[in-house]
Amino acid sequence: APNLKTRQTFVTPGETPTSFDDIAHYNNFYEFGTDKLDPSRNGGGLQTSPWTLKVSGLVKKPQVYDVDQLIRQLPLEERIYRMRCVEAWSMVIPWVGVSLSHIINHVEPLGSARYVAFRTLLDPDQMPGQRGSVLDWPYVEGLRMDEARHPLAMLSVGLYGRTLLPQNGAPVRLVVPWKYGFKSIKSIVEMRFTERQPPTSWNKANPQEYGFYSNVNPDVDHPRWSQGRERRIGEFAKRRTLMFNGYGSAVAPLYAGMDLKRFF
């Protein structure tokens, strides 16, 4: 049952949300295993409360938030976004959360802060996938400051009106709808404001295949598969992938003048 009070502020036109069941049972969250069903099977041990989110680095007011308290205090919104995985499948998800800029404004970044680095929990007891070396744990991600401040970038604490399940990145995760899903880091424990571009997990694992930006782009193929089409969960045939996942009119100005084939 819904347990979060929200008001709907954004709907992606023409899209029907994917079923809750599919969103909760088709996941890439390698901290719990590499099969799509692993995160829902192995996520049960994640202690999502109490949870602290540390915000540090180049800011005037560093914070250590209690996430339960954040969830109670923030003016939660529901936003229906497309989610495009780099593996060429996609979903439509009714997220609950706030603009990331909410938190950014609260901690007051210094003028020298140009990037935000994010880090996931590191605890192989709670995240059994971290006992293997699929990736260099903990998972890290990053955004340029203007991307992080973009009104579509979201810090999410729920979906379908309820708090997040572990497999969906409980208790707090990033949602950047115009980038491939792996940029939307899950189960965040720290946000750090930096001057230099921070390392990101998939870029470290394979820089030829995963760039820092990783914007959804049908014209730049992943070296091993096409990004021109995607399978929407629930459909059999593939459909065309949209530039910036269909959010180009809102986010294209962030990349004006950039060669998106080079900065992929």
Add this chain to the structure above:
Amino acid sequence: MKKPVWLKPLLFVVLLAPMTVLAISWIRLLSGTDVPALTADPVAETTRVLGEWSLRSLLAALAVTPVARLTGWTPILTARRMVGLIAFSYVLVHWSFWMWLDLAWSPAELAKEIAKRRYVLFGMAGFLCLLSLAITSTRGWIRRLGARRWQSLHRLVYVAGAAGCIHYAMLVKGNQAAPKIYLLILAMLLAARYLPQRRRRSVPAAAKAPVQAPPRNMTRNAIATSASDIPNI
């Protein structure tokens, strides 16, 4: 050594069980029942599972001869062709699924994929190897080609095994263990053939006898246990 009657039916049932489960799952899915095991993307999941069982059954086929050599239990050789054909049927369904639902049976799309993506190239190479082996797997083809040429042709099964393992290794994201395990098993199976072969050289008479073309009425299984101890396939 007497051939156990249960051997082939047992291998048949065990190796084709995953295919049967998939078939039943798809019948249920298409008739509107929720099938959690197929995940929210049944096409991708089915292709993945078929690929996995292609490799497993191909490695099983490659393991038959080493098992016979190391244990001396030659009756197992009578199951080799069947296991190989099961591996081919997994590959065939795996390939057809991809051709149909991802490429819509378009030869142009297939050509583009092969040219562009190395993992597709390896997968197709393995598929074509196994296709030629499946076609020539009959007694008639052994006769037509002659035992020696037939044997050389069927060494392509190693190429298919290697191509399949590389295809899988090139496909996964991140540093995953599974493809490495398959490659390790493949390497061990190749090594297992090489080592006893060297030992056989010091046992002159039987081992050095060349493989002879089979008489018309001989089955492949009979060739396997008579021509040389165990042929080098």
